[in-house]
Every structure is written in structure tokens, then in C-alpha cells.
Amino acid sequence: MILEPKFVDYGSIHPTSADISHHQAQQHNPHGVLNPRTSTLLPINDEPANTSHQSKMTQGDLYQRQPLLPNPNKGDKWGHSAHSTNSNEYYDEEEIVQKSSERNGHISIDLPPPVREEPRFPQERCKTLLAAIVMFFSFVLTLTSLSLVHERVPDKEVYPPLPDVFLDNVPAYNWALDVSEYIIIFSVNTSLIAMIFHKHRFIVFRRIFLLMSLLYLYRAITMYVTVLPLSNRNYPCSPKANGTSPLMIVKRVAKLMSGMGLSVNGQHVYCGDFIYSGHTVILTFTFLLISEYTPKKLYLVHWLYWILSCLGVIMLELSHGHYSIDVIIAYFVTTRLFWTYHTLANNSILKQHSPSNLLGREWWFSLFLYFEGNVSGPLPRQYNWPFPWPRRWHLKSRDS
Numbered sequence: 001m002i003l004e005p006k007f008v009d010y011g012s013i014h015p016t017s018a019d020i021s022h023h024q025a026q027q028h029n030p031h032g033v034l035n036p037r038t039s040t041l042l043p044i045n046d047e048p049a050n051t052s053h054q055s056k057m058t059q060g061d062l063y064q065r066q067p068l069l070p071n072p073n074k075g076d077k078w079g080h081s082a083h084s085t086n087s088n089e090y091y092d093e094e095e096i097v098q099k100s101s102e103r104n105g106h107i108s109i110d111l112p113p114p115v116r117e118e119p120r121f122p123q124e125r126c127k128t129l130l131a132a133i134v135m136f137f138s139f140v141l142t143l144t145s146l147s148l149v150h151e152r153v154p155d156k157e158v159y160p161p162l163p164d165v166f167l168d169n170v171p172a173y174n175w176a177l178d179v180s181e182y183i184i185i186f187s188v189n190t191s192l193i194a195m196i197f198h199k200h201r202f203i204v205f206r207r208i209f210l211l212m213s214l215l216y217l218y219r220a221i222t223m224y225v226t227v228l229p230l231s232n233r234n235y236p237c238s239p240k241a242n243g244t245s246p247l248m249i250v251k252r253v254a255k256l257m258s259g260m261g262l263s264v265n266g267q268h269v270y271c272g273d274f275i276y277s278g279h280t281v282i283l284t285f286t287f288l289l290i291s292e293y294t295p296k297k298l299y300l301v302h303w304l305y306w307i308l309s310c311l312g313v314i315m316l317e318l319s320h321g322h323y324s325i326d327v328i329i330a331y332f333v334t335t336r337l338f339w340t341y342h343t344l345a346n347n348s349i350l351k352q353h354s355p356s357n358l359l360g361r362e363w364w365f366s367l368f369l370y371f372e373g374n375v376s377g378p379l380p381r382q383y384n385w386p387f388p389w390p391r392r393w394h395l396k397s398r399d400s
Helices: 017-028 059-065 093-101 125-152 174-196 201-225 246-258 278-293 299-318 324-345 365-372
Strands: none
Touching: 125 201, 125 246, 125 365, 174 201, 174 278, 174 299, 201 278, 201 324, 201 365, 278 299, 278 324, 299 324, 324 365
């Protein structure tokens, strides 16, 4: 194909007899201008071509508009297409396709099918119920251990309390134990109410149940393997039965459960649950719970629960209800277990067994994967109304 400039001066063309006969043949063949045998280039519409500044389109213009690499699969409307036309206008088949696809101003666009995304924080209520059942059995196991330990506690008339830096220098105040337990009642109830209003309440309660089941399981083991003498000789303990039977153990467990394990209810009359302190576990756990799942802008509330936790532990020590080592062990076990669990839960890369993930060597790691496998990332600190009524309160709080 020869490409010529838009305006080409071919000089003056004087008609001859041969040219006149050729021109008459061109009238019978309107497409003859594109015939490669034609030696003379004629202008379109029989206009005179004796000047290079003509305004009409010449054959050079036609070649100039042709693509350098034409598509062999499509034709044009100037004698090279399979479609017939009576018009001398030139247009491609692309224009036909474009015009046919733009009917009534609408363009059809093919979209891929929508991709279904799974929720990041599924409720999984059945798993929450299962975690509650596991916690219940751990709590019963702890009370069973206490029922057995009560028979092995050294006689307080024979064995004095063990040496303790704090207890040896501070007198015992029996009323301080009641203050500590009232603080526990307030902290537990308010923190549970706050978690009910959490947007992902089922995940939060599932974690509470699982962590408390582990803490009480550890406590059942530690209090049974090592029995310490009473830290307060004035604490009332039931007389020993000098023997145990399954029926007696069941009665003791039921009595302890009726009082929720608190002395203020008058049902905690069995002694020996020292290592480690259950009061310290609850006080520390409520503070960690509030600080982890409530908005950060409520820092005054966080400080309040921290003060209540410290005050509850101090009251516990003033009552000589536990040795100092009981409190220290309870604090370290609770905080390390809480932080380890949430570190695993907040990082998806740690939710798999691998040589580099040493946290995966925890004996409860498989249990953790079952309960937390579908939770992706840290829970947002958002709250909403948990009940179906009234609807105007169905507003979610902003994340802080």
C-alpha cells in the first residue's frame, strides 16, 4: 500500500480521447478509482484537480485515512465489504457495531457475578453455649477440689499460719473480706452488663467462658496438690467429716454453688482454697475485660476499675483471707493467660501450627482454634442495643 500526503499536486491533466473513454467507463464502474490498474488519479465528484489547495477530498485523502495494518476480518463500505450500499460515503463496520449497540442511548456492560464475602465476626452461638458448658464443668471441678481439700487442711490449733511479709506486719480485719467481695459483686455485674451491649457480645462471652474455665481448671489443680494452713485463724470453717463419700462431695459442691463461692453469702464454709486466690482472679479479670472491650475514650472508667481491683486485693490482704503468694500467682496467671489468648485471637498468622509459632505449643491451642478460627482480627469496640425493642435505640456507637 502506498501512502500519499493529504494534498498532492498531480499537475495539470489534459483530457485526451483515451482519457475521455476511460472516464466514461468510470461512470459505469463507480469504484474504479480504487482499481490498481488505473494510471491516472482522479478527484472525487468529478471536481477539477489542477490545484493542490482543493477543498474536496481526493484519492490521496482516501489512502491517508486507511489504517496501516487493516483488519482482514472486517471490510469497509467502499467496495471492499460484503455488504452492499448505494451511497458513496466511506465508513467501517466498527461504526455499524457501535451504532447498533447504542440503541436508545443504553449501553450493555457485562459485569462479573457478585462475590459472597463471609462475615468477619460470626456470632456462632452454639460455640458460645459450648464454652459456657465447659466453664460450668471447670467451676464444678474447682468446688469438688475444695470439698476434698477441706479434709486435708492442717488443724489451725496445731499449725499456725505460714510466715508472710504482709500478714506478719498487718493485723487481721474480718470486715475487710466483706468489702472485697462487695467490690467483686459490683465489678462482675457491671462488666457483664457492659459486655451484653457489645456489638459482638457472643464472641466476647465465648472468650470469657473459655478463659474462666482455664483459670478455674488451673486453680483446681494447684489448690489440691499443695494444701497450706489457714492464713487467718479466726475464719470460720466447718468441722471435718474424717472421711469422704460421693454423696457428701455432691452436697458440699451444691452448698458452695448456692453461695457463688463468696463468704459474704454465708455458704463458703470450707477451707483450703489458697493457691491461688480466686478473689484476685476475678478482680484482675474484670479490669482486663473493661479495658479491652470498652472504648478508649472511657479512660476514666478504666481507671475506676483498676482502682477497684487494687482496692479489692488490698481488702483481701487486710482480712488475711489469702497469703501474699496466692495474690501474686493469681495476678500473673490471669494476666498472662488473658494477654496470650488475645494476642493469638488478634493475629490471624498465629492461628496455625508452625515451627516459628511457639504459642501454638499451648496445650489448649487446639481448643482455641476451634472457638476462634472464624474470627478475623481484633474486635471493634462498638456497642448496640441487644433487644428487639424499642427500635429507636438500635443505634451503634462509634469506635473510639
